[in-house]
Amino acid sequence: MDGTNVVLDQLRFPAVRRVTPKEWRTATWIAEDPDAQNGYLKLTGQWSLLGQTGAVQMQLHRYPLLQRADRYAMVSGQLDINATLPRIGLRGKIVADAGWFDLDMLNNIPALDSDVVILKPGEKEAPKPTAPSLDMQANLEIDLGPRFYLTGYGLDSGLVGSLQLQWVRDKLTALGALRTRGGAINAYGQHLQLRRGRITFQGDIANPVLDIQALRTDVAVHAGVQVVGTARRPRIDLISEPDVSETEKLTWLLLGHGPDNGGADMSLLLSVGSSFLSKGEPFYKRFGLDELSMRSGELGSTGSILPVESVVRSLDTGASPIEQQFVRASKTLSTDLTVSLEQALAQTGTVARLTYRLMRGLQAEMTAGTVSGLALVYRWFSMD
Template sequence: MDVPDLAWAARLVGDGWQLGGRLEGAMQLAGTPAKPELGGELRGDGLAVRALDHGMRLERGKLLLQLTGDKPGDVRLLLKQLSFESDFQAMPRTLALDPGVAAANLTAKPGRVEASGELHLGNTDGVLTLRADRLGVTQRANQWMLVSGDAKLTLGEKLLDVLGSFKVDAGYWELAKSGTPQLSDDVVIKRKEQKKAKAPAAARLLSLKIDADLGRYFHFRGAGVESRLAGSIKIASEGSGLPRATGSIRTVGGRFDAYGQKLAIERGILNFQGLIDNPGLNIRAIRTNLPVEAGVEVTGTARRPIVRLVSDPVVPDAEKLSWLVLGHASDQEGSGGGGVLLAAAQTLFGGQDGGTLGKLQRSLGIDEFGVSSGSIGGSGRSQTSSIANTSSFGSTNTTTGQIVSVGKRLSSDVLISYEQSLSTAESVVKLTAYLNRNFYVVGRAGSDNALDFFWKYSFGR
């Protein structure tokens, strides 16, 4: 046999696949139908397997497959060598900017995957071992992952046993948007009854035991969450039962978008103690560096989450929402209507992912966008001191009106922003540094040049 190009065989695999490479070999059949004697060898060179939907590219593959039989009726299929090099697509920007990721070491040379094993054709039992080193299982702009580890598949008469351990070298996973609407659980559809054919019994039972470690550089974005994930889970199934998982995955730093604000994640844990698609939730995200630090807490399970407002110190829910959305108490004078409007717009037009407004913010590279009323000198965001009708140690004529502001977070506690008055030509660049929940510093340059120190203290109710 001599097949110079395997591209035609991709149609046998399915849509979204490409195959390539050369296959050649020779085999001999002898003996009787009851006791066949097989011998021969099959070689492949320059093999390629590409999963276009996932961006996985396995190139420059080699294959050595042998058929041997020590005695009539005992034929063994020996996989001496099956190896591929894994080519990589460009690393997502989020990963490339992570100071802990050694991008050059991870992607300087291709990854590798190797397999070998043995199958007894007469008894239909065998063993296959698999080893991966920085295998690019998915290489898309929104889903990019390198995996290393090994697995062993043991095929018995009535059981397929899978034992493996894998670790993510580096990964970025952006959760896809929700699909088409689904009917609620209380809707029942009745169709014309049809005689059901008896399901055939499973040929083999599956025993699955896999350890999965997310490693140190797995970034996640979706459902309002933007964070690095860490932890490990064990996936197991016995017989015909559904796979079950044990372990936990936690967030490391990161932010959570809720009510139009970017909240700091204080605690984010997914606990797996059952079915893999229904982990327990233990999440707490807070708007920090305010006299009342308000946020949300999510408990329960993925199928039945419980969301509630929290704050430190504890205040009524209406006050929690005011501090969370507006950044001040509900009875405090000042603007905030624009902030409420934008928060509502984000919820209406895109939920936790921000929709159109969130896309615009990400495309412009900004973290905050708001409309408020007040003065350029006073920023319209908080009550400030008044000395000779100014809010700072400098002296300037301030203009009251609508102010548009955009901001970019340099860190969790440092924000640089630009404010432009809609009624005048005045504008200012601000650098805000939050030192703790009661004390922060604001430097301004432009129509108002000043350095302000703010200290807040709340007492009474």
């Protein structure tokens, strides 16, 4: 005590790890990296009992502000709190040393519909909102640092960037930009690589500007989606490298190959699209398959201009369209290795295929069954 002032020389809280996050990168860093140890939170300041004014300085170093199995945040930084009641001001900068947020937990948050009103015993009408007793103002710089991750809803990516948050007159605004660092997202039943992911805040924190691009890269034509616009009015477009027609983009994205010349894939695309519109997944995903398609051509063909059979045996088989159709089911074992099975619709022919991608456009294929052999296939696409 100093007269009517309370002086806080130092109040120190050592960091204590109480919960281990489920996210393995975050859990490994906080448990094994020496730089993540010996964190603390330290307070200094003073308060006038008569004037109801004061200031507190908060210093954080590797301090876990949030510890849950599905959310975690270890931060460092400086916060200054100045108060002249009923006004309180908060200013400072916080850097995330490690952070993780599981988006799947949003499904577990209970909420009431907007038309539900809860009345206490004896109340006959909804209580009127009361004005806040404190005038809170804040100006904070938030830096996500090098180890902040987002997972859930099919997303797994790092997130970097900084925001300037301001709270004035019960309104929260944000200026700055966040961007993804690598990672991928499972969408449209496929594993898409995040090529670009940028979220720009220009005031309204609930309506940032989006610039997101995700591509399927395990096929010859890299097809995917692009999301631009604002969070309230996003625009989603199909994209591809190289650029092809909209139908081709869709078939490369959903089925992993170009459209069938006979149109056999259209019914399958309709089935897959219906699953997406109903917020479900393609029916074949439930059986552990990554692709199911109907194609026209020679069973076991590598897709080259050479026929499967020798030139001497057959240049024109005279087969009907239905005899040239087959169903192809495939499963991706790794990034570059795929196993598939082809079954003829009008015949008993069956071909098992093992495909290994050596580089973009070049792959090795081994087939067994009705057609057996080894092939080294190189494909390229050009737009006239």
